[in-house]
Each structure stands twice: as structure tokens, then as C-alpha cells.
């Protein structure tokens with residue numbers, strides 16, 4: 385039985401020595417194997433993973449590698465477990481931990497910065513200067529679950545207490561996995577200026593972060609909130625989450641004109657770009673007012689030409705965000721606890737952990753209109769559909 389020295393456990397939550405874990409053998413190739421249950425160190429706890437959501441970035445990592453960085457390189461064939469949007473129950477405490485109790489339900493942020501670099505000291509731990517330096521002689525202690533350290537497509541994972549967000553009993557496991565998604569949207573809006581009441585906001589791209597961007601902007605008091613996209617069902621969901629106007633750019637190709645019309649003929653104050661479309665940044669530039677601000681929360685795979693003169697002449701501010709820094713996840717959880725929006729609207733499917741390849745296929749190909757697909761190690765029957 386699991387009983388590492390210095391680690392506090394409880395007979396109410398017995399922990400096995402071994403667990404099931406998916407590992408990334410090669411691009412697009414995962415295998416399910418047995419791994420030792422990890423051991424929490426100082427300021428860390430062991431979380432029993434109760435649910436893990438699939439993110440578009442997981443699909444990128446599994447297919448291409450970056451932004452995952454394992455032992456200084458690509459994440460393949462290194463016995464590494466991806467997955468980063470998970471929640472669970474604290475089942476063991478590392479030495480000195482008294483901030484959390486065994487049995488407590490938590491959701492987890494991805495990034496635990498090194499805590500010693502300039503950015504970490506500024507609260508920008510998602511931009512840690514020691515990203516991925518957590519091995520061998522260069523071990524700075526940086527962790528980003530599912531990016532630079534083992535992630536959540538398994539049964540147990542260790543987490544720094546700084547990455548934990550306590551959740552209430554009335555929040556379901558599935559909803560709790562969305563706290564980080566909402567936290568990313570919250571971080572973007574924080575970087576744009578934080579106080580959003582009365583400001584006009586466009587969100588481009590109704591993926592999970594875009595839809596949570598709509599919800600968080602509305603909860604922060606933005607008006608109007610305008611959502612652009614190509615699929616009516618996603619745009620309808622955006623309305624349920626707080627969008628005042630939606631624009632289907634297939635039907636309304638001059639999206640800049642459509643945005644201005646929806647905002648009383650004027651440009652908007654903020655754009656949160658979540659589509660990763662090649663022309664999205666230039667369109668965002670033409671959507672904002674002079675002095676407006678744009679947050680880039682999605683990344684295209686190719687380089688894109690940008691109308692720099694327009695940025696300069698109009699004093700437009702551009703922000704790139706990574707992850708969910710500055711404790712934005714806690715602010716997002718507060719909104720969700722207060723039921724300011726219903727994040728569960730974007731959760732569409734749940735699969736057993738053993739069915740991860742099928743779950744990934746649903747997320748990637750949007751099978752059955754999938755948006756957020758969740759995987760659970762317990763309590764969900766294995767379907768074992770012919771995925772591959």
C-alpha cells in the first residue's frame with residue numbers, strides 16, 4: 385500500500401501503489417500503461433483525478449508536441465502523461481501541508497511557476513522564465529501539468545498547493561473541470577484592464593475559451609458583448625451564456641461592419657480573439673476603437689501578416705496571454721459558485737478513462753457537436769468504440 389515517508393494519508397482514501405496512466409509514445413499515439421502513483425513533496429498534495437476535460441491544446445500537444453516541453457524537448461517516448469484540465473479529491477498531503485484537507489474536492493490550475501524568477505514574483509507564473517526547467521541539473525521546480533510535467537490522463541497526480549482551487553459540494557466534477565477554461569477567459573479580460581463594466585467587448589471564435597469569454601465578460605458587466613463565429617449552434621450557446629449580439633461570419637462576411645452596426649456604429653473597446661483564424665488579428669484591429677485593446681488567446685499555426693501601421697496610428701494595445709495567470713482561476717470560480725453563468729452548457733460528452741482515444745476523436749472531429757469532452761477514471765462505463 386502507498387505510504388511514502390513524510391506523506392500524510394488517510395484510511396478513508398486508500399491509495400494503491402500503481403495506477404493506470406496514458407503515455408504519449410509518438411505523435412498521435414497514446415498507450416495505457418501502469419505507472420507508480422506519484423509522491424507529493426513539500427508544498428504539494430496528491431490529487432485523485434475525478435474528471436479531466438480535453439482541451440484543443442491537448443490535441444496540439446498529442447499531434448505536434450509544443451507547447452509541451454519534456455526534458456528540454458519533444459514529449460514523445462518519454463513515459464510522459466498529457467492532460468491538464470482536471471479536478472479531483474485531495475488524498476495525500478506532502479510534508480508541511482496544512483492548507484488543504486484529505487477528502488477535499490479541488491480543481492487545479494496548470495502552471496506552478498518556479499516561484500523565484502522575475503515573472504513568477506510578479507504573479508505571472510504562466511510566463512515563468514524557467515518554463516520546462518524541471519529536470520536534471522537545471523531543476524528549478526517549475527511545473528505545468530500536462531505540458532512540462534505529467535498531467536491528468538491518469539488516476540492520480542501531484543500538485544503544488546498554489547495551483548489548487550477549492551470547490552463547493554454543489555459543483556459537479558464536470559463543471560469543476562471548466563473552472564480553468566473560465567479562468568483563462570478571466571485572465572485575458574484581467575490583462576485588458578480588469579474593470580469591464582460598461583465597456584463593449586467582441587469575442588471572436590465560439591470555442592470553449594471564447595464561450596467562457598462571453599460568459600465572464602457579461603458577468604463583469606460588459607455591454608454589449610458580441611460573439612462572432614461560423615456555426616449557429618455555437619452562437620446560440622453564446623447567447624445563453626450572455627452574448628447580446630451574435631454574428632455568423634458565413635452569412636455576414638463583412639464582420640467588421642457587422643460589429644460596428646451591433647455597437648451603434650462605433651468600434652468596440654475590447655476584442656478577445658479566440659478563433660486562431662489567419663485574418664482574425666487584422667479584423668480585430670479594425671473592430672476596436674482608437675485606443676482599444678486586443679487580447680490574443682488562440683494561436684494560428686502559421687505566421688500571419690499584420691497591419692502594423694493601423695496599430696501605431698490608432699494606439700491599439702495588443703496582449704498575448706498564456707494560460708490562467710494572476711490567480712484568475714479563483715475569480716472565475718467565484719463567478720461559477722455564485723451561478724453567474726452556467727459553464728455546464730459547454731460540457732457535451734463524458735467517457736471512461738480507458739476510452740481516451742475515442743474521447744479525443746470526439747473532441748477533435750467535433751463528433752455529435754462535441755464541445756467539452758470529459759474523461760473519468762471511475763463511475764463511467766467503458767464503451768470501447770472502434771476509435772482507431
Ligand SMILES: [Zn+2]
Pocket residue numbers: 439440441442468469
Ligand atoms: Zn486547456
Ligand SMILES: [Zn+2]
Pocket residue numbers: 497498499500501502503504505509511512513514
Ligand atoms: Zn518562474
